[in-house]
Amino acid sequence: MTMGSQSVADGTSQGSSRFPRITIKRVLACLAVLAAPILMLFLIHHYAVNVPFRDEWDELSVVPKAYNGTLDFASLFAQQNEHRPITSRLASILIARTSQLNLVHEMYLGFALEFLSLILIWRMLVRSLKETAPALIIPLTIVSSLMLFWTVAWENWIWGIASFQYLGAVFLAVLAVWGLTTWRGRWGGVAVGAASTALAIFTTGHGFALIPVGLFWLLVSGISDRRIHWLQICLFGLVGALCTVLYLQNYHSPGFYVVGASRVRPLNTFLYAITYLGSPFWTTRWGVAPVLGCLGLCGFIAGAGYLRKFTPSWLDAIGPWILLASYTAINGIVTALGRIDFGVDQANQPRYRSVVIPFWISFAVVLSMVAVHALSRFDRRQLRPAVAAIVVVFLAGYSYLYYRGLRYIRIQSQLCAGGLPYVLDYDKAPDEKLRPLHPYPATVRALSRKLDQYHLGPFANYSAR
Helix, strand or coil: CHHHHHHHHHHHHHHHCCCCCCCHHHHHHHHHHHHHHHHHHHHHHHHCCCCCCCCHHHHCCHHHHHHHCCCCHHHHHCCECCECCHHHHHHHHHHHHHHCCCHHHHHHHHHHHHHHHHHHHHHHHHHHHCCCCHHHHHHHHHHHHHHHCCHHHHHHCCCHHHHHHHHHHHHHHHHHHHHHHHCCCCHHHHHHHHHHHHHHHCCCHHHHHHHHHHHHHHHHHHHHCCCCCHHHHHHHHHHHHHHHHHHCCCCCCCCCCCCCHHHCCHHHHHHHHHHHHCHHHCCCHHHHHHHHHHHHHHHHHHHHHHHHHHCCCHHHHHHHHHHHHHHHHHHHHHHHHHHHHHCHHHHHCHHHHHHHHHHHHHHHHHHHHHHHHHCCCCCHHHHHHHHHHHHHHHHHHHHHHHHHHHHHHHHHHHHHHHHHHHHHCCCCCCHHHHCCCCCCHHHHHHHHHHHHHCCCHHHCCCCCC
């Protein structure tokens, strides 16, 4: 009887151990992780306006075609500057069919993709740190949440097309890296990586950076395992090549490109690229953005080199973060080559910052791992003041930039809300009242007339007729 009771007790204990015990510490950690997403969800709800803005007036032309039966692949495949955003056009059609083209829903969709990125980054943190530095998992997840839902990328939160395109690009990059590193050397990882790369390429041109990133990982991990999977490398490369060939069909350089030797400007290109990396810190005044971009790049390379030397399982520990940082760095160089004619300050565009954030998350992970390894021989009591100072500086800088981003969210919201009445009265509205929403008022009137016809977007519950 005693042994039976003991067995029941053991079984109950083992069954209950499957679920982590709810503690105050875990609840507070969960709240800290969710604080930034919840606040951003509130900001979208409060400030988003259901009216197209800038490039959206051009991109949404596919929606009326889906209603009148003239939609074809050429319309979906058409260029938008350097991009072929097939996925965002399909998403717009889906939102039109399900919510009468409520563009705020597209912003919620972008939010959902960013939240999925946070979940995948958390899973990669668990896998990277559970053996070497488990104490870092919760703090770095909180930092990742704060950075992913930072208002510095204010355009991408309350601009429908930017929400899907840029936050979707980040999600697909994170998904590709998660798949390749979690199922290392397995066909499942290659399938996730290749599919994510293909979708990313036809979301924004940033997806092309995943081709060298994926090939690099498959080769390096194969060398580390002493078994290079050439068939997997060939398949991934073939997907990338096919996407590239398809992408370049009837491709033409945007009108703002300058062709010729005058484009070769090594110094300006370098300054643009490091400003791009430092763009979340949001100012080129006194050289802050390029300096921090350069320091971040050098710090990441040095930190990764240190861990490569002193961490036995370095590829599992820092592999995902090397890939994410490389994704951002490659896009910085490519964007510099394409946009250098606009000047170095153009690298500071708010919509780029979402693509840059994975670099700084990777930087935080690598530098934290270096600190844990290098400072393990010091007394924790001696380190507490330094850690407290770092936390205070981070939170102060983060809060200041968050406030600046919030101010621009309000300005953007007021601009769109102020233009909405003139869009609804598009036939009589003066050009100067429509121009803040798009440089060409004729484009606004043409699409407004079609949206009005099908009661879509701002005309869902209103008819100008």
